[in-house]
Amino acid sequence: MSPSVLVLGLGNPLRGDDGIGPRVIEALNRRGLPEGTTALDAGTGGLDLLQILGGWERAVIVDASDIGREPGQFVRFTPDEARFVGSEDMTSLHNAGLAEVLALADAVGQPLPELVIFGVQPGKIDWGEGLSPTVEAALPSLAYAVLEEINKLVTRDT
Amino acid sequence: MTKTTNLNVNVHHLTRVEGHGNIVVDVQNGEIKKCQFEVVEAPRFFEAFVRGRPYTEINHITSRICGICSVGHSTTSVEATEKALGVELTEQAMLLRKLNFHGEMIDSHVLHTYYLVAPDFLGIDSVIPLLEMNPDVLMRALRIKKLSGDLCAMIGGRHTHPCALVVGGFTRTPTERELRDMQDRLVAAREDMDATVALFSTLPWPEFSRETEYVSLRKADEYAFVGGEVVTSDGFTYPIADYKKVTNEWCVPFSTAKWTKHNRESYMVGALARFNNNYEQLHPKAKEAAKKLGLEPVCYNSFLNSAAQVVEMVHCVEDGIEIIDALLSKGVTPEDPAPVNRTSGEGAGSCDVPRGILFHHYVYEDGICREANCIIPTNQNWANVNADLKAFLPQILDKPEDEIRHLLEMLVRAYDPCISCSTHTLRVELV
Numbered sequence: 001m002s003p004s005v006l007v008l009g010l011g012n013p014l015r016g017d018d019g020i021g022p023r024v025i026e027a028l029n030r031r032g033l034p035e036g037t038t039a040l041d042a043g044t045g046g047l048d049l050l051q052i053l054g055g056w057e058r059a060v061i062v063d064a065s066d067i068g069r070e071p072g073q074f075v076r077f078t079p080d081e082a083r084f085v086g087s088e089d090m091t092s093l094h095n096a097g098l099a100e101v102l103a104l105a106d107a108v109g110q111p112l113p114e115l116v117i118f119g120v121q122p123g124k125i126d127w128g129e130g131l132s133p134t135v136e137a138a139l140p141s142l143a144y145a146v147l148e149e150i151n152k153l154v155t156r157d158t
Numbered sequence: 159m160t161k162t163t164n165l166n167v168n169v170h171h172l173t174r175v176e177g178h179g180n181i182v183v184d185v186q187n188g189e190i191k192k193c194q195f196e197v198v199e200a201p202r203f204f205e206a207f208v209r210g211r212p213y214t215e216i217n218h219i220t221s222r223i224c225g226i227c228s229v230g231h232s233t234t235s236v237e238a239t240e241k242a243l244g245v246e247l248t249e250q251a252m253l254l255r256k257l258n259f260h261g262e263m264i265d266s267h268v269l270h271t272y273y274l275v276a277p278d279f280l281g282i283d284s285v286i287p288l289l290e291m292n293p294d295v296l297m298r299a300l301r302i303k304k305l306s307g308d309l310c311a312m313i314g315g316r317h318t319h320p321c322a323l324v325v326g327g328f329t330r331t332p333t334e335r336e337l338r339d340m341q342d343r344l345v346a347a348r349e350d351m352d353a354t355v356a357l358f359s360t361l362p363w364p365e366f367s368r369e370t371e372y373v374s375l376r377k378a379d380e381y382a383f384v385g386g387e388v389v390t391s392d393g394f395t396y397p398i399a400d401y402k403k404v405t406n407e408w409c410v411p412f413s414t415a416k417w418t419k420h421n422r423e424s425y426m427v428g429a430l431a432r433f434n435n436n437y438e439q440l441h442p443k444a445k446e447a448a449k450k451l452g453l454e455p456v457c458y459n460s461f462l463n464s465a466a467q468v469v470e471m472v473h474c475v476e477d478g479i480e481i482i483d484a485l486l487s488k489g490v491t492p493e494d495p496a497p498v499n500r501t502s503g504e505g506a507g508s509c510d511v512p513r514g515i516l517f518h519h520y521v522y523e524d525g526i527c528r529e530a531n532c533i534i535p536t537n538q539n540w541a542n543v544n545a546d547l548k549a550f551l552p553q554i555l556d557k558p559e560d561e562i563r564h565l566l567e568m569l570v571r572a573y574d575p576c577i578s579c580s581t582h583t584l585r586v587e588l589v
Contacts (some may be wrong), residue, residue: 107293
């Protein structure tokens, strides 16, 4: 029986609060996940995300995002509840993110898993390891919210 | 169209190459005053900071010279250490090492051809616009990249920076099931390879021809990537230990990377050099691909280095399938890495990595590295890049300025330069 829920943490741990995604994955793996769930640090996967998402029924994505809130605050949403604003500088593959992945999937007709996204407002994304204090403080409640979401998805009928 | 009499080109930090470099051209009254590629990347200091580290660490450090060619650096590094400390690989370990190498070859070449070169021919600045223009082409590139990345991860333990690759072999052996599944995927990839050959055979490669010396490895019984002898198209052969007779490095004022030369003022390394020197040993399917691409030995058009990379992708898929057959027919058994026979010694290793022939040379004392020398393919190409630019410019001076700039950029890109790899620490003696 193939695993049903994939949890992806996106972000670069060397750029301050951009590392929130990988930190959540670390926290979830330490705590232990329900059977059939895989938590993956997908780093700065870019367009490769499309390949990583292939074959999963449901996926939860955690990523630092500019959601117009205070640092550390997060919002849970699905793709149809939000409008993604693509990156201004789209000449570099390194800037390709979730918005581009969804656009590409649509363009080639690749089916995607049912997606739930947790966008976390960053404080600082300069070069440097470690989260800023406000975002660090928000990590436990964020990890808890993601875990609650996973449990809901795992126990829900298809 | 009249010939340009005055032209100033200053491409600051050329795009779609790895690393940082500038194209500088100055033409006054029809005379070319300056035409050069300046490497401005900061020196990396790897040869200095491996000194004092134990032999078990060296390849894990030097793999960080590059994220695209980390398997290439790591493999060359362990080859040098194995020479120095007397290590014999098993046949299985050697096959796995070659298969891992093929994975990276495909990964690097698909990145260069699709992401860095193709945009120039499709009239776009990067591969992202393909999202709208032709998403199927973008998906194909992603698929090939994923396959090659997974192949590297299966053997090396990770897509990039192969942590399972160590002196004497691997810390983990793939299972027969994993190898069979990977073989199935390689077979399925033939369709993507055919489509790649078809795409690149339609591209209008610029006309250019400049005879130069081509340097690569050669082996008796296979198209050489890992180990062998050093050969040049001017007819010279050297054991790897004598690599300095080929490279003859020296410093150039406008470049933080050194230059090299052998029988002529410059030489070329990379896919085209390998193709020119070792064509006969390519897999028949790769030779077919070459024919479709209009590529035959000996080719003096540096732009076709990218076409040679497509040929090598086909070769690596086919040879990968055969290597897995060989592994499965003998049966794969988990093996510990082979031990060292001594802890002091000196050795040089060489592999022909995606961008060309690479040398690593170490001296060990009681298991600790005392000296290191790395000669990178891209820095061996700089003299040839500059000679090509100087030869090509007069041929295109009658075109509009934008087109001249674009063609010069494409020429540098064709080499698939890995600029960060090629910059070096300079030994400075204060007098």
